[in-house]
Amino acid sequence: MNEKLYRDILDSAAGDSLSRNTNLWPKISAQVEKKSFMLSLRLRPMVLLLIAVLVLLALSGAVYAIGQSLGYIPGIGLVDQNAPLRILAEPVGLTRDGVTVKVEEAVISADKTVIKFSMEGVSQYANPQDLTKCDDRSTGMSLPDGSHLNMIAGYGLDGWASGYEARYTFDPVPSGVNDATFIPPCLQGYMPNANPEDWKLALHFIPAPSQMTVMPVIEVTPSLQAANQNPLTLEKVIETDNGYILAGAFNLPNLPPNEKVLQFGQPPSITDASGQDVPFTFADYKLDLPAEKTPAGGFLWAFDLDGKQFDWPLTITVNSVAVQFSGAQAQFEFDAGPNSTDGQIWENLNIHFELAGHPVQALNVIRTPAGYQFNFVSDDSTVFNSVDISIGDSMQGLTGMNGLDSFGSEAKFAGAVPSGRMTVLLSHPVILESGNWQTQWKPERDPTLSTPTAASQSAPQTCLTADSWKAAFANPQPIPTDLPGRIFLQPKLDDPNPAIYVANPDGSNKQEVGRGWKFQFVSTSPDGAQALFSQEDGLYIMNLATGDKRRIPDSLPGDFGALWSPGGTRIAFLRVESPTSYPSIYMINADGTGLQKATDETGDYYLRGWLPDDSALFFAELTRAGYTLKKLELSSGTISDFFAPKGGNVDAITPDGKGVVFSERIDETNQGLYIAHLDGSNRRLIASASLSSESWSFGQTKLSPDGKWLAIVIYATTANQTDESVTLLNLATCQIVPLSYKDNLLAWTP
Amino acid sequence: MDDLQAIQRLKNGDIGGLEALVTRYQSKAVRAAFLVVHDESLAEDVVQDTFIRIYRRIQHFDSSQSFEPYLLRSVVNAALNVAQRAEGRHLSLEGDLAQVEGWLSQASSVGSEIEYRELKQQIIAALSKLEPRQRAAVIQRYYLNMSEKEMAVALEAPPGTVKWILNAARAKLRSLLGSERSAK
Incomplete structure (x- = not known):
């Protein structure tokens, strides 16, 4: 069968099922500048399950208590705070053959060590035959004394075409030990020529800052009677910004020791008192629930509820679970004949046996390249999910359901596949058990009267926060009349022919200076009389008073990012010399003469500012490790590195050439905006926003020509509508001036 | 503007490059996502999310490889994540x-x-x-x-x-x- 045809069929089938023309650009363009976002899941309503047995948790018998020691850290999970929390001093990464592995975050609590690990830069699976040999067992943590920590859990957090992010949980690093070595999972399959595996990341831990977000966990203790009667128990509740996380356990009472409940058989439902479905997602990974389930042989669960306004109480309903019978075995003989071949099928086998007390017969056997796949059917309608199989020294292959009626399991052989008569052993069958189990919950207090979240309580005191901005927005003060320079604005890009305007910094006196420009880089001469920008065919200089413009003769189509020097003598810009390379930095005199390439190097460059005497250019280079601020000395062509903010960007250089405005992660959930010396020292936090909040965040910034004000793009969400606007912040006084215009701010020039 | 040019422009901060890529591939990407999530609105959310992720990670994109398979693999991975979280682990x-x-x-x-x-x-x-x-x-x-x-x-x-x-x-x-x- 031609696989491309299958692809076309699927593509056409999907297209037939879609009801509207796709036009995502307006939404995407509105979001690309945001610092944070969260995919909003729209859950399909679940079918209300039939209720046969109703076992309700007696709310009056439940005890609610805010855990004194248990906390919830977004992105990390539940942590025991009986010992001081410690965090990673700084992210640690290694790059080899274009693949970067990094430990972005780590937390040590009294009960565990949590490592967030990412791998980036995988263009293809280089050696998939090697990768299939790899598994989580190679992952580890070692201490300076040579001992190793036991791994408790591992969760894949995210995956994309060129990498993935995962979280590993180990036993706690002992108090007093602040260094450890993380051994990443097997990477051979991702590397072009990776051999041997010797990746190790040295981690150093420091005490967690006092303002780190740790949300309180409400521990729910049901009455003993309710707990004994109800396998489905709610144990923990966490109130988040957008809803609740409910966590609990499922334990079937009185199971024989060789039976173990593994997981839900079908997805549970949550309904409110009116019978309406409550939207939720599974949150096992958020709480870092251990892969090994409860001691009693049940499993832990966690749901993330979307919203706080429901008709209380809520009812959680489960109607089937999967049970493994570890003591159940069956054995039979199979004769494959003298010379079995790949693809050969044996049917009408007349093999009958009993497995976990249920009659089963073999449906057929299929010879596979590495062994035999046996397919079975239950004679009493029992639903088997899987079963382990072995023939002599064979390995377990794939096992699972073939629809409701049958199930299969493959025995694989490392060497030659045997033929002839063989004994087949089945074990560890997993069977779906039906039932109907319920529990109910409602919050102790009206959520509309809830106290502020831990995140907002712990936000650092800075000039600009969600609270200070909202206060300034609600009580606007007069806009200062002495704001320096002019600003350049552009409407949102869903305008097919976008204009660029020049205006006063408060948005007044707006004048169109051109249309149809797709490159958003604008600079001006030091006196503000001339604007420098890109068009499709090169760089242009416009006289803002007359509107006359001229193309710089030696510029080329695609030249961009031009930045006029403060002394007015030079213009720096970026030029891409081949379609597959990064740009180089070029210089040209302000009169259009003297074009020269400033450096032979190329990179993902962003021009940020000049020294006041035009002798050096500051730029940021973006690499896999993030942004680095660099300086290019024009006389020598020397490039020197200054500073690399962690998880942020280099926004601007102060007019005196001594300071830098940059963004950086404060911690897992907060992003900060700082001003500091060029090497990142003497930093001052001037704005902060919670990354987990969708209601308020900040984006790009522009520094005023005199360096006293910072224009900051603000994203504020109310009633599912995100408004983007510009706010001015006085860096000396912390005065906050929200402005009314909604256009993109391209530049703040003299 | 071909894919390479669009990606180069995007790497240099010009979201016009992203617009070109979105316009070119959004329909195909939504169809791929729909095949996994089986919900049109959710499929659009997935693709929108994936394009924004690519925008933020574009510096990691190796220009020597084709964009379309990179996008579609990312979309299917994201759609799988979303579908699993929406539908949960069950049989x-x-x-x-x-x-x-x-x-x-x-x-x-x-x-x-x-x-x-x-x-x-x-x-x-x-x-x-x-x-x-x-x-x-x-x-x-x-x-x-x-x-x-x-x-x-x-x-x-x-x-x-x-x-x-x-x-x-x-x-x-x-x-x-x-x-x-x-x-x-």
Whole structure:
């Protein structure tokens, strides 16, 4: 069968099922500048399950208590705070053959060590035959004394075409030990020529800052009677910004020791008192629930509820679970004949046996390249999910359901596949058990009267926060009349022919200076009389008073990012010399003469500012490790590195050439905006926003020509509508001036 | 503007490059996401999210590789994540991957347009009964033309998933691949 045809069929089938023309650009363009976002899941309503047995948790018998020691850290999970929390001093990464592995975050609590690990830069699976040999067992943590920590859990957090992010949980690093070595999972399959595996990341831990977000966990203790009667128990509740996380356990009472409940058989439902479905997602990974389930042989669960306004109480309903019978075995003989071949099928086998007390017969056997796949059917309608199989020294292959009626399991052989008569052993069958189990919950207090979240309580005191901005927005003060320079604005890009305007910094006196420009880089001469920008065919200089413009003769189509020097003598810009390379930095005199390439190097460059005497250019280079601020000395062509903010960007250089405005992660959930010396020292936090909040965040910034004000793009969400606007912040006084215009701010020039 | 030019512009901060890529690939990407999540609005959310992720990670994109497969693999991975979180870890009681493959096989040789249309509807209906990972397996194999080994990696990574719950997908994937070999 031609696989491309299958692809076309699927593509056409999907297209037939879609009801509207796709036009995502307006939404995407509105979001690309945001610092944070969260995919909003729209859950399909679940079918209300039939209720046969109703076992309700007696709310009056439940005890609610805010855990004194248990906390919830977004992105990390539940942590025991009986010992001081410690965090990673700084992210640690290694790059080899274009693949970067990094430990972005780590937390040590009294009960565990949590490592967030990412791998980036995988263009293809280089050696998939090697990768299939790899598994989580190679992952580890070692201490300076040579001992190793036991791994408790591992969760894949995210995956994309060129990498993935995962979280590993180990036993706690002992108090007093602040260094450890993380051994990443097997990477051979991702590397072009990776051999041997010797990746190790040295981690150093420091005490967690006092303002780190740790949300309180409400521990729910049901009455003993309710707990004994109800396998489905709610144990923990966490109130988040957008809803609740409910966590609990499922334990079937009185199971024989060789039976173990593994997981839900079908997805549970949550309904409110009116019978309406409550939207939720599974949150096992958020709480870092251990892969090994409860001691009693049940499993832990966690749901993330979307919203706080429901008709209380809520009812959680489960109607089937999967049970493994570890003591159940069956054995039979199979004769494959003298010379079995790949693809050969044996049917009408007349093999009958009993497995976990249920009659089963073999449906057929299929010879596979590495062994035999046996397919079975239950004679009493029992639903088997899987079963382990072995023939002599064979390995377990794939096992699972073939629809409701049958199930299969493959025995694989490392060497030659045997033929002839063989004994087949089945074990560890997993069977779906039906039932109907319920529990109910409602919050102790009206959520509309809830106290502020831990995140907002712990936000650092800075000039600009969600609270200070909202206060300034609600009580606007007069806009200062002495704001320096002019600003350049552009409407949102869903305008097919976008204009660029020049205006006063408060948005007044707006004048169109051109249309149809797709490159958003604008600079001006030091006196503000001339604007420098890109068009499709090169760089242009416009006289803002007359509107006359001229193309710089030696510029080329695609030249961009031009930045006029403060002394007015030079213009720096970026030029891409081949379609597959990064740009180089070029210089040209302000009169259009003297074009020269400033450096032979190329990179993902962003021009940020000049020294006041035009002798050096500051730029940021973006690499896999993030942004680095660099300086290019024009006389020598020397490039020197200054500073690399962690998880942020280099926004601007102060007019005196001594300071830098940059963004950086404060911690897992907060992003900060700082001003500091060029090497990142003497930093001052001037704005902060919670990354987990969708209601308020900040984006790009522009520094005023005199360096006293910072224009900051603000994203504020109310009633599912995100408004983007510009706010001015006085860096000396912390005065906050929200402005009314909604256009993109391209530049703040003299 | 070709893909390379659009990506270069995007790497240099010009979101006009992103606009070109969105315009060119959004429909195809939404169709791929729909095959996994089976909800049009959710599919659009997934693609929107993926484009924004690519925008933020564009510095990591290797310009020597084609953009379209990179995008579509990212979309299917994201769609699988979303579908699993939306639908949870549970066992499919209805799904039959062999049935999907059967409809695909029939649709590949059908002559009548009406019959072809009916078969496509049956394919969508049969896909909707599969677990998210099984759906993703079909899309990875037949829509993205991924190899068996790449699929095994994609279905198992990121690491640490509950191994046993994947068994159903693996068994059916094995059945699917076995049938494909037989067809060849």
